[in-house]
Amino acid sequence: MKKDIKAIIFTTLCMVAACLFMFVDGSTPVSAAEESEKVGKGCSDNYRIYDYTDAIDDSEEEQLEQRLWNISNKYGVDVAVIIDWERPSSIESEYSYKDEVWRTNEYAHQFYNAYEYSDDGVIFALVQSDRSWGIQGFGALEKTIGSKYDSIFEEMKSDLSADRYGDAVGVFADEMESLLAGFKTQWIKDLAFIIVVSLVIGLIIGLIRASALKAQLKSVAVKTEASDYIVPGSFNLRNSRDFFLYKTVSRVKRESSSSSGSSHSSGGRSSSGGGGHY
């Protein structure tokens, strides 16, 4: 019996591995891991920071520009920042039916396209007039930014609330560096998580099935009621009265997110991300 169980476990693990690798094609991080350290296909020669409001002083901006350039160059992606007073009027009129956050994200998307940044990258946009922000990811970073924009912003929140724009962009650079450095190993973490959770769910399913089979062996139980022996039609409800006593009301504040996700596509490229207010 022990041999049977070992064989089952071994077969299971082999099947898990085989199935998982069946889904892995050439474009996945498996093959990427065997290549260079780069995440994207390369970055453009454009500036990394466009600060139209002088929110960051020049010397700090120069340092941040260099830092974002280094990150972009190292990982083969464009990491850009745009800080503006307001969104272009074309976006405001065309998308007046959308909310401010969506329009800021659209601004980020259009800006990235207009400045012909590379296929893979990320842009962080700040609009000071309504204190809205947006992060959009492109190409290899589209999916990752689409799911992580909120946690990236969470790190910058305190600096932005205090109008320390230079520090906030510095934190953005830190976050992007750490995200890109872990990009190649992220799939391993994802896979490990999937296997562990699947194993737990699988064990619960196994336990339910085995318990159901075991329950088939039990057919003896004490009867605690006599509903089979009530004379049909004999039930007579003589009195039925209900008295309202009192009422309790509890209110729980709903958790509301200060940000919302959005996808954009124009200029032949699509991007995902999200934004909010700071």
Next chain:
Amino acid sequence: MALLEYKCPCCSGAIEYNSTVGKMKCPYCDTEFEMETLKEMDEAISEDTVNDDLSWDTKAGSEWSDSEASGVVSYECKSCGAKITFDATTTASSCPFCDNPIVMTAGFVGGLKPDFVIPFKLDKKAAKEGFLKHLTGKKLLPKVFKDQNHIDEIKGVYVPFWIFDSDADANMVFKGTKVRRYTSGSYDVTETSYYRVLRSGNMSFANIPVDGSEKMDDALMDSVEPFDVKQGVEFQSAYLAGYCADKYDVSAEDSIERANKRIRNSTEAAFKATAAEYTTLTTEANNIRLSNGKTRYALLPLWILNTTWNGEKYVFAMNGQTGKFVGNLPCDKGLYKKYLFSTAGIATVIIAAGWYALKLLGIL
């Protein structure tokens, strides 16, 4: 002059009139009540209040006549103490309850004559088929148990039962809640309304069987129910031919508690069903008064099989009237683990592969 005191329905503290709010208010839990509601509720409860009366007429069975007594013989099992009755022409070698050899006692041992008997409708062949059917489809049943079954040792036994009939008059007090959930602005609001729910009425129970045999497992006897008592006929010793009958060793008086418990639970359930609109319903008072209670002594047909496996005793029973077969079976621990891990393994592969595929496709 009588002093009126109201108890708080929430915490049972003494409620006082609060002149500030113009209502009755509990000083302990701060709940407020309308005076009229409390008064009306108090009157309704006192109108309906009755004490429990769960007494029965336990005159069941009758005395044996001389001619009837001469037609039956009794055996006593020295191992389990069973007093087994046969017709005079039947001989027996082993006890149907414990499978040990039995010894014939001197003549008829007395006791009450049953009011009625339900004759066997299914024979030994049907009982064997029932047992084999009971074993099939049980994936965790040890194979050795199946191979070594003692199918030929199935015995037909008339088991003594007390049959209870009664009318039940009940007054019930429940505490009911109705929960309403909604959203108001940025809040999730849960509104719980509390009610005192009063119900009273009556219903009749007929033919509740309670076995009168100490040796028979109560759960096993409950599990072979139901019996169609309408098919019962007047007892004659001829019905014992080829079978044996156990003599009761639990009196009707001692069986009342089990019948009462079942009546109480079913009565409560029937009244609760009339208040289905409540989210929760808790019983606060449950007063039942029985009337026209009647007890009868009956012999009901069962096919019994005793077997021992791995040092543990297993008893199986088949209703000799309906064919319902019951009896717990042993579990093969190795097979249990095998099914547990193989199902877990397959489920893990399917979930993991499906999940990862959806992730790669960007759906998750």
